[in-house]
Amino acid sequence: MEPFKEGRVIMNRLKPILTALLVFWICSGLLGSAVHAKDQGSSRMIIVFQEKVPWEEAREYVQSWNDYGVSVVTELPFINAMVLSVPTGISSSELAADPRVTSVESNQKVGIQAVSATADGGAADGGAADGGAADGGAADGGAADGGAADGGAADGGAQDSIPSWSFIQPVSKPPEDNRPWGILSLYEQLRDPELLTDTFEPVDTPWVIRLALRRMARNKIRVAILDTGVDYAHPSLAGKVKGGFDVFTMSAELPEDDNGHGTHIAGTLCARLDDDPFGLAPPIEIYSVKILDKYASGDLVNIILGLRWVIANDIDVVNMSIGYREDSQAMRLAIRKAYEAGVIMVAAVGNHSTWDAPSPGAAADGGAADGGAADGGAADGGAADGLAWYSVMYPARYPEVIGVGASTPYGEIAGFCNSGQELEITAPGTNIVSTNVWKWGGFGVCSGTSMATPHVAGAVAMMLALDPDLSSTEISTILKESAIELTYSPGIGDLNLTGALEMVYIRALKKAWRTRWLGRRQYR
DSSP: OHHHHHHHHHHHHHHHHHHHHHHHHHHHHHHHHHHHHSOOOEEEEEEEEOTTSOHHHHHHHHHTTGGGTOEEEEEEGGGTEEEEEEETTSOHHHHHOSTTEEEEEEOOEEEEOOBOOOGGGOOBTTBOOTTOOOSSOOOSSSSTTTOOSTTOOSTTOSOTTOOTTOOOEEOOOOOTTEEEHHHHHHTTOOOOTTOSEEEOOGGGSOHHHHHHHHHHHHSOOEEEEEESOOOTTOGGGTTTEEEEEETTTTBOSOOOOSSSHHHHHHHHHHOEETTEEOSSOTTOEEEEEEOSOTTSEEEHHHHHHHHHHHHHTTOSEEEEOEEBSSOOHHHHHHHHHHHHTTOEEEEEOOBSOTTSOOOTTSOSTTOOSTTOOGGGOOSTTOOSGGGTTSOOOBTTTSTTEEEEEEEOTTSBBOTTBOOSTTEEEEEEOSSEEEEOOGGGTSEEEEBSHHHHHHHHHHHHHHHHHHOTTOOHHHHHHHHHHHOEEEBTEEEEEEOOHHHHHHHHHHHHHHHHHHHHHHHHHHTO
16 A cells, blocks of 8 residues: 555545646647737738638638638729738738638728828828928919918808819819810810910811711720729719719719819819810710728728629729739739720829838939929929839739829920839829819819829720720730830820821721621632
């Protein structure tokens, strides 16, 4: 019995130690889970799965993370991706450590491409740079020198209730026989380059433009504006907005514009002034896809959801006066899907993005190099040689998208315009008068590659009216071949609407004659 007693004594002495070890082992396992499960805040991540991974397996992947606090925000099966809410304790590398996953990326912010400040470098992509004023500052025709500040009325345009975040600077309603300088330029009309609008003579409209507008009136071209919404109740846009989608409410009801940016874009495309045309191509049908909030801010997933709606609703042309800096696998897939569906995508290249560091030798603090304006402002169109350090933003940077820069009334590249090989064409983008939210005055002026983009989107719609079978690649080639080289900017072409339409018309005639000739040979 003595050995038994000794064993029992030893066990009694070891019992607390063993118990402590057991508790430690259990707690260690639980602690590993608790590190992820603990509420440390969360962020939205986009998970892209391998192309051949079945959708049910993608859902199984998410379920395996449920115990760690990961949940589904949005499913995007058309690009084999999901948006997940992920606790901050879980890293991207952990999520990507699965053979079914091809990429994990953050849901980065997206901004508009309108210039909204003039001080110390101006605003980049809607925000302030180096102390410049954001959300309401003036730029190239904004409210400086007596214009309105913080929403006050300028020239009798806006009501005092205009919000401070709306940077569209109010102007008086233009005379009924006037059109903005950019449209007069594209219509090859005589104009005073110092005026925001000037007299329009309908009889002087080039024949090929008249033909395209007549064709468009019969065969509607559908243009979607991915932006802040459109003021569909505006008298100058009445009946133009045929449908839309709001990614914030996931509703197909027409989204209202609570910023003004999207309404300004729509006016350039197709507004009317009383009974007269005011936009580039009034017969265009507009579809408003709200992807930005009242502060003109959104995120990557909003664009992807917008493109999904565009593909499902057979849209012809998409105007994206928006931008973001980092490449995205999910966005590349969405762009490719839209391209394969035959959607022509047009996007702004960006405005002196502060997200890019200047290259060695470039001017510091946002100033221009090689003849550009001091303090980052534009001097009569700005410098061409100093623009290389501001590269083209996404989505304009993708090869499937037509990247648009801004030009001035004097045929020069705008001083704020980003550049690079992805800049395919420029169009009027400084001091553009267009529609603003009606309750805030109805009309406003703004500058930016945002404002240039709808001129090209409208031109593309007119090209499709003459030849609906044109591909995005063909349209891009025609735009570049017909463009007019900008002053002081070798190799950069400005939109030549008449030249582009004439090339399309001649190609369509040749195609028709070739088809007819082949048909006759077949039945001989």
